[in-house]
Amino acid sequence: MRPLEPHRDVGAYALGVLGAADTFRFEEHLAGCAHCARLLEELGSVEALLAAYARWTPPGVDPVAVPSPALLHAALDAVGGRLRARRRVRLG
Numbered sequence: 001m002r003p004l005e006p007h008r009d010v011g012a013y014a015l016g017v018l019g020a021a022d023t024f025r026f027e028e029h030l031a032g033c034a035h036c037a038r039l040l041e042e043l044g045s046v047e048a049l050l051a052a053y054a055r056w057t058p059p060g061v062d063p064v065a066v067p068s069p070a071l072l073h074a075a076l077d078a079v080g081g082r083l084r085a086r087r088r089v090r091l092g
Helices: 010-015 020-031 034-056 069-091
Strands: none
Touching (some): 010 034
16 A cells, blocks of 8 residues: 555546555545545546547557657657758748
8 A cells, every 4th residue: 555645646536546445545535625626526527538538449449559669750850850940940
């Protein structure tokens, strides 16, 4: 079990990923913390969106696929090219 970080555990609680003991301690904290109660209410809409996204994901598609290093390098090269072009325009 890890130490409770109540104000940072709101998201984990909303997603239901806290263990039983941490859930119990967070609920005790939540009973007296208006700030966490507001955050939990706001995160309720995020949880609903994530659930809807999970339903919309086609079978066989990994919703959290990791892009290849080549894609990262291509994106960085494209951004770098644009930044160099802007500098040339300003300096020229």
